[in-house]
Amino acid sequence: MNQEFLRPRLVGRRFDEHTLPLDILKDFSALEEMLIEVAKRQYLAAHPERQRTPKGFTKGLELHLTAVEEGSAIPVIALAFATLFPSADADYFDQAKDQIVEAIAAAEQGQQPTLPPELLRYFDRFGRGLHEGEAMEFSRSNGQTASLTPATRERLLRASQAESWTEEATLKGRIPEVDQADHGFELELCNGIKLKAPLLEAHRKTVLDAHYSYRAGMLVSIKGVIQRDRADRPKCFELVEHVTPLDPLDIETRLEELAQLQDGWLDGKGLAPDRASLIRLAQTFDERFSTDLPLPYLYPTPEGGVQAEWTLGSWEISLEITLPNLAADYQAVHTATGDTREQTLLLAAEDGSGWTALNDALAQLQEAKA
Amino acid sequence: MTPDTLLLRQIHPSFIQDGRVTSQAFRPTPKDEFLLSVDDGDRVTAEASWQRFIANPACKSVGVQALSHTECTAQALTVIEDGNPHPEHCSVDFTAFDKKAIEKKSKLLRAQAETRGWLFREAMA
Numbered sequence: 206m207n208q209e210f211l212r213p214r215l216v217g218r219r220f221d222e223h224t225l226p227l228d229i230l231k232d233f234s235a236l237e238e239m240l241i242e243v244a245k246r247q248y249l250a251a252h253p254e255r256q257r258t259p260k261g262f263t264k265g266l267e268l269h270l271t272a273v274e275e276g277s278a279i280p281v282i283a284l285a286f287a288t289l290f291p292s293a294d295a296d297y298f299d300q301a302k303d304q305i306v307e308a309i310a311a312a313e314q315g316q317q318p319t320l321p322p323e324l325l326r327y328f329d330r331f332g333r334g335l336h337e338g339e340a341m342e343f344s345r346s347n348g349q350t351a352s353l354t355p356a357t358r359e360r361l362l363r364a365s366q367a368e369s370w371t372e373e374a375t376l377k378g379r380i381p382e383v384d385q386a387d388h389g390f391e392l393e394l395c396n397g398i399k400l401k402a403p404l405l406e407a408h409r410k411t412v413l414d415a416h417y418s419y420r421a422g423m424l425v426s427i428k429g430v431i432q433r434d435r436a437d438r439p440k441c442f443e444l445v446e447h448v449t450p451l452d453p454l455d456i457e458t459r460l461e462e463l464a465q466l467q468d469g470w471l472d473g474k475g476l477a478p479d480r481a482s483l484i485r486l487a488q489t490f491d492e493r494f495s496t497d498l499p500l501p502y503l504y505p506t507p508e509g510g511v512q513a514e515w516t517l518g519s520w521e522i523s524l525e526i527t528l529p530n531l532a533a534d535y536q537a538v539h540t541a542t543g544d545t546r547e548q549t550l551l552l553a554a555e556d557g558s559g560w561t562a563l564n565d566a567l568a569q570l571q572e573a574k575a
Numbered sequence: 576m577t578p579d580t581l582l583l584r585q586i587h588p589s590f591i592q593d594g595r596v597t598s599q600a601f602r603p604t605p606k607d608e609f610l611l612s613v614d615d616g617d618r619v620t621a622e623a624s625w626q627r628f629i630a631n632p633a634c635k636s637v638g639v640q641a642l643s644h645t646e647c648t649a650q651a652l653t654v655i656e657d658g659n660p661h662p663e664h665c666s667v668d669f670t671a672f673d674k675k676a677i678e679k680k681s682k683l684l685r686a687q688a689e690t691r692g693w694l695f696r697e698a699m700a
Contacts, residue, residue, distance in 0.1 A: 297682055422593055453593045463589075471587060472634045474606050504597040505589050507604045521682035523598060536675065538682045543678055 207269060207283040207293070213338040217339030228334050230270070232341075233282065235330035236519045237340055238266045243301035248294070262294055268316065286500065306343045310351035324367035330357035331371055333430070362468060375428040377458045378402070380415040390416065392427055392442070395462045402427065402442035404440075418544035424451040424458055454500035454558055457487045464506050476509030482528035486511065489531070489552060493560035498567050515567065518574030523564065526552065535563065537570060576656065578645040582625045582665060583694065584634035596640060596660035602681035602686065603669055605617065609677075610666035616641060618663040623696035627661065638696035640688040644668070650680045 207529045221228055230419055234491040245258045264288025272281040284298060308318035308325065318325060332353050335341065341347060341353040362370045381399070382391040388404045390412050415425045429443040460483045501513035506525060513524040522537040533553040538545050546566070590600045600657050603611045614624040621639040628636050652669040668679050 301697065304641065402643065466589065468588060471604070474604060502595050502597070503593045504592065504599060506604070512597060514595075516595075516686075521598065521686055523682065525678075535677055536682075538679050540683055540686045543679075543683075546639060547675065 207271065209271075209281060209286050209512065210268065210284040210298070211282040212279050212344070213282075214276060214342040215278045215280070215339070215399060217277070218573060219336070219339065223275040223278050225273055225278055225280055225570075229411065232331050232334045233268065233280070235327060237335075239305060239324065239331055239408035240301045241266075241267070241299055242327070243304050243320070244294070244320075244325070247297045247300045247304070251297075257372050257534045266295075266298070268392065273540070276327075291446070293343040296320055302489055308361065309353050309357060309388055310345055312357045313352055315360075318361060318364050322365045322367075324538050326367055326370075327499050328358050328361040328365070329367070329370045333371060339407055362458075363435065363526060367429070369440055371430050371432055373429075374431045374439070376431070376439070377424055377455075377461070379419050379422065379424060380412060381410060381419050383416045392425070394439075395458070398439065399430065400439055400441050402429070402445050405445060408445060408448040415448075415450060422453060425449060426451055426452065438572075451499060454502060455557055456490045456494075456500060456503070459503045460484075460487045460511070463503065463511065470505065471507050475505070475507045478505055479509060479528050482531075483511070486526065486528070486531065489560070493557050493564075495564040495568070498564065498571065513552045517570045520570045520574065522570065523569070524550070528563060531559075533559065533563075535566060537566070576615060576617060576644055576654065576665075577644070578648070580644040581641040581669075581694070582613035582644065582647070582667065583598065583616050583619070583621055583639050583641050584611075584613050584688070585628045585634075586638055587624065588637045592596055593638055594610060595684065596689065598678070598681040598685040600640070601642065601684040603667075604676050607616055609670040610655075610668060610674075613642070613654075613665050613667060615663045615665050616694075623664050623694050625697075636697070639694045641691060642684050642688055646684060646687050652680065658679070 215225070215229070241263050243260065248258050248262065249255060251271050256440055257298060257407050267285045269283050269285045270280055271283045273279065284295060304320060308320045311318040313422065318571070335353070335358070338356055339354070343351045344352055376392060376394060378392045378394040379389055382394050383404065384390065390402055391399045392402055393399050411425065415423050426449045427445055428447040429442050431442050432440040434440055463478055464480045464483050466477045469475060470477060498516060501515050501524070504512045504514065506512050510528050511526045513526065515522040520537050521540055521541050524533050524535050526533045533550045533552050535546065536547045548562065548566070550562055552559040578626045584600060586600050588595055590597045602611050625636055625639050628634050642655055647667055655668055658664055659664050672680065
């Protein structure tokens with residue numbers, strides 16, 4: 206039989222359509238393991254004369270997802286019993302649930318959670334699938350709500366005294382080393398940090414191709430689970446899910462590289478571009494730049510801006526972008542005739558007119574090249 | 576100096592992406608008072624020019640490209656043999672031109688330098 210057990214409310218853009226991404230189910234699987242361990246502790250606390258829980262304490266007990274309700278998305282999770290009637294031990298699972306929810310509430314309020322550190326380490330996997338801006342809300346017995354967010358989870362893990370913990374991440378970089386005998390490789394991030402990663406058969410060809418093209422600067426994007434230490438430094442990949450080759454001119458990656466520049470980068474001169482403006486520029490490039498056109502080469506300017514350049518046949522083209530206002534000067538010069546075309550573009554215009562004008566101007570030159 | 580003299584230009588690591596050098600490398604920055612620093616290729620090799628440049632810890636270069644004296648003249652740019660801060664030092668004079676004209680000239684110089692290729696690259700050292 207089934208008995209309704211938990212109705213957490215999942216908040217965030219991914220849950221707006223009242224559906225659950227399958228990815229988040231891994232978190233509830235980890236919650237099930239955590240509940241069992243906490244319930245065992247509850248049982249032993251109630252029976253101090255016992256050394257261990259009775260045989261079959263958790264036998265036939267499982268969490269089942271029975272429905273997903275609206276608001277943003279509310280998974281209805283039931284405690285499923287193999288028997289016709291609820292087990293007498295089910296009360297310990299209710300107590301365990303309350304303990305876990307109170308631990309989340311304590312962390313949210315900046316207090317020390319009451320669960321012991323070894324049980325708090327289950328938050329390494331429970332809550333890992335939440336992205337920034339997302340939350341799992343649980344009802345407390347006093348009617349209030351406890352909210353598990355990436356920030357609350359980090360506080361719980363710091364309270365667990367763990368030296369490191371894991372998180373889902375997508376990182377970009379180059380592959381300087383592959384150890385086929387040891388089934389591993391290294392990803393070199395743009396800030397020079399190298400992370401070891403397991404080499405799976407499914408990724409072998411992509412990883413080897415990227416390694417052979419390391420000196421040519423070939424970039425890959427790796428999605429997986431990384432270990433991060435208490436100082437917030439990435440240590441290694443624990444799990445690799447996807448390895449994707451990137452265009453050598455990938456906009457986001459190049460702008461991340463430019464974000465590493467410091468004031469004085471140009472032989473003592475040169476202002477560093479503003480990081481937030483670079484992120485905004487990467488987003489608008491992604492949304493507005495025509496996918497039919499070749500990607501530009503991107504360079505920093507000494508004034509703290511970005512210069513995009515293209516060579517289309519005999520046309521040399523530049524777009525000097527001022528940050529943070531995204532005002533841009535476009536200039537195209539025909540190297541044989543000296544013919545020159547210039548215009549000022551406002552790439553921040555809400556109607557996208559600046560990007561439309563850029564796309565049209567480049568498309569014309571591309572056609573002329575053909 | 577002859578019309579064929581190559582004027583050696585250091586390329587900063589941030590001014591290259593996927594092997595392509597920006598046109599900014601061939602124009603003076605606003606703080607350079609419209610004078611582009613180069614070395615006289617008749618008097619110093621590209622490698623020696625690079626070695627001297629990077630000997631200053633504040634200066635970075637991944638290698639050396641060049642513009643010819645003729646290419647500068649064709650763009651109405653005067654080459655000044657100023658010998659300062661070292662004897663082989665020259666300056667390409669952009670003072671007579673506004674920003675847009677300077678950008679246009681730098682594009683033409685870049686294209687010619689790219690066709691000529693690298694005279695020296697760091698990896699060769």
